[in-house]
Amino acid sequence: MPDNQLEIGKAILSLVVGDITRQDVEAIVNAANTSLMGGGGVDGAIHRAGGPSILEECKRIREESGRCPTGQAVITGGGNLKARFVIHAVGPVWHGGGANEATVLAGAYRNSLQLAAGAGVLSVAFPSISTGAYGYPVALASAIALTTVKDFLRQDSSITEVRFVLFDEHTYDVYRDALKKVGTQLKP
Numbered sequence: 001m002p003d004n005q006l007e008i009g010k011a012i013l014s015l016v017v018g019d020i021t022r023q024d025v026e027a028i029v030n031a032a033n034t035s036l037m038g039g040g041g042v043d044g045a046i047h048r049a050g051g052p053s054i055l056e057e058c059k060r061i062r063e064e065s066g067r068c069p070t071g072q073a074v075i076t077g078g079g080n081l082k083a084r085f086v087i088h089a090v091g092p093v094w095h096g097g098g099a100n101e102a103t104v105l106a107g108a109y110r111n112s113l114q115l116a117a118g119a120g121v122l123s124v125a126f127p128s129i130s131t132g133a134y135g136y137p138v139a140l141a142s143a144i145a146l147t148t149v150k151d152f153l154r155q156d157s158s159i160t161e162v163r164f165v166l167f168d169e170h171t172y173d174v175y176r177d178a179l180k181k182v183g184t185q186l187k188p
């Protein structure tokens with residue numbers, strides 16, 4: 001296995017450097033905010049690439065259900081993207097680590113995977129949630145992200161591919177180190 005991949009049961013967890021809007025997977029995850037009304041970073045990129053139908057759906061969800069709480073996620077269609085679905089997950093803002101950030105971040109990943117599995121999705125791509133504008137240290141966030149996905153894949157057999165699409169080499173390198181540790185934990 002190359003050092004950017006891990007086999008978990010029938011599933012593959014992999015890391016790539018790239019742009020999440022261009023991934024050929026069934027669902028991509030957005031690092032959204034509680035308003036669901038779009039924003040900067042990966043959120044802006046997804047709405048730009050996917051076209052207006054995604055925001056229209058987000059507006060309908062807002063009208064029906066209000067803001068999306070931190071740690072939760074909602075699902076919309078993928079508009080013009082290759083992906084059929086966009087899962088809008090709300091990660092925590094980093095406040096120094098004492099404000100339940102780790103639990104909330106794990107929840108954002110777990111709830112996204114649950115929505116994907118519920119929609120019958122087999123392949124999912126994640127960005128590095130919360131480590132941009134929300135300031136979560138990448139070394140801490142990557143360990144939580146990968147451990148949460150690993151734990152989910154070990155108990156859910158329907159998803160066969162989870163790909164982390166990291167936007168820059170530094171973030172990729174930190175995730176690769178974290179993946180090594182998660183791989184070691186997997187060994188009996």
Ligand code: ADP
Nearest residue numbers: 019020031041042045127130131132133134167
């Ligand atoms: P948050 O507010 O949750 O921190 P950001 O969008 O600010 O979300 O950043 C999350 C991560 O997504 C950062 O590592 C950022 O570099 C990355 N990112 C930005 N644009 C893209 C993109 N098109 N594809 C993948 N990752 C992206």
